Amino acid sequence: MHPEGARSTDGTVYRGRTGALRVAMATGAPVVPVVLDGTDRMNPRGRKLLRFTKVRISIQPARRYPAAVHRAQVRVATDLLMREMSALSGRPYVDRYAATFAAESRSARVLGCQSGLTPVERAGIFCWEHGRNRSLA
Structure with a gap:
């Protein structure tokens, strides 16, 4: 699942939606963070043909999250994960x-x-x- 819910047109990492972590916390399923860097240059919006460029894929170790009691716990975990993915990609993070x-x-x-x-x-x-x-x- 892509937690941002939309493609970034400028390469910025935006605030993530909580669905992926909500499912993981409810079921105990592991979360495997994957950072895709360069897709904004390879397949920009509005272009019908792909550009040839390098896309870096960084697969992080799987992690498990404890069951959440409150919605705020899911939000905090999602925000922390998105900030970590932003740091791994070297892209700026916008909390929106x-x-x-x-x-x-x-x-x-x-x-x-x-x-x-x-x-x-x-x-x-x-x-x-x-x-x-x-x-x-």
């Missing part, structure tokens, strides 16, 4: 869902806010002039 981040980035571009910043730099920046109570990350 990819779909939400993309929608807010489109809104920011329409408003002309923070257009020269990278996704990591935009994360958490608030535009008082245009955004009112919306974050432009």
